[in-house]
Amino acid sequence: LYHKTEAAHTDLIPKVYEGGFKVWECTIDLIKVLSNRLELIKDKCILDLGCGAGLVGLYCAEHKAREVHFHDYNAPVIRHLTAPNCKLLRNTDVKIRFFCGDWALFQAPTKYDMIVTSETIYRQENYKSLLDLFTHCLKPGGLVIVAAKAVYFGVGGSVHEFQEFCKQSLWNVQTLWKGNADVPREVFALQR
Numbered sequence: 413l414y415h416k417t418e419a420a421h422t423d424l425i426p427k428v429y430e431g432g433f434k435v436w437e438c439t440i441d442l443i444k445v446l447s448n449r450l451e452l453i454k455d456k457c458i459l460d461l462g463c464g465a466g467l468v469g470l471y472c473a474e475h476k477a478r479e480v481h482f483h484d485y486n487a488p489v490i491r492h493l494t495a496p497n498c499k500l501l502r503n504t505d506v507k508i509r510f511f512c513g514d515w516a517l518f519q520a521p522t523k524y525d526m527i528v529t530s531e532t533i534y535r536q537e538n539y540k541s542l543l544d545l546f547t548h549c550l551k552p553g554g555l556v557i558v559a560a561k562a563v564y565f566g567v568g569g570s571v572h573e574f575q576e577f578c579k580q581s582l583w584n585v586q587t588l589w590k591g592n593a594d595v596p597r598e599v600f601a602l603q604r
Contacts, residue, residue, distance in 0.1 A: 435465050436531040438559035438597050443471050445557070445589050445599045446528070452555065453477050456525035459549060461515075462532040466494040470501065472528070479507040481524070487512040515541045523551040533574040534564035543581055546602065556602040557588070561595050571598050578602055 446453060446468070454476040460469030463482040473480045482494050490510045498508050511518060515538070527550060532542060546556050563570045575585045582604070589599040 435467065437593070438561065438599070439464070439467050439530045441589060441591060441597055441599050442468050442528060442530050442557065442559035445559070446471060446475075449588075450475055452526060452557075457481075457522060459483060459520070459524045459527045461527055461529040461545070463494055464489060466497050468528045468530060470497060473498075473501055473506040473508065474503050476503070477506055479509075479522075481509045481511060481521075483511040483518065485512065485514065515545045518545060518549070520549040523554070524549055525551055525554050527554070527556045529556070530559040531561070533558065533560045533571070534567045534569040536568045536573060539569075539574055539577045543578060543583070546583075547604075550604075552604070554603070557599065558602065559597070559599045561597050563595065565595075571600070575600065 453472045455478050456472075457479040458469065458472045458477050459481045460466060460472070461483050463469055463484050466482050469480045469482050482490065482498070484490050484494060490512045495510060501508070509521070527546060529542075533539070550556065558574075560569075560571050560574070562572070578585055583602045584604070586601045586603075587598060588601055591597045
């Protein structure tokens, strides 16, 4: 998969490869925000959605999450990157599970206290299925934390448009962090 994107000079091929073998900038932003909010992690059941290398979920596992589930669109990403990375975990008490596939088909085995996701709002046509997943997979009172670029050039998504979409669907939006790089980035929380 990765070689196909290299040849096409792109980071993703819609519905074929969704960028999971790359560590995106906002992943680091999300970990930094969580490092200042460890109470959100301890004893929680967490879904790392669009996990790629699984760095955010691994951070949660190392900081006393009770259970962490990793989901990525592509099975090869889970098999060859996420799962091997999870073998490096020092916290052996945390329960780990892996899932792959389209968000619309995901049947969560449980309701999550928190869903963390980075760089998943890059296409507007995916907003509904992403928000539907949040709605169906989150416990009442649960929290979603999203890390994203302000604008995704060439693919159409943006933080502002996604937040407006969430507000129209009766989700509360709270900005947790903003960064001013070449392309501004943001980490924000969603809650019903």
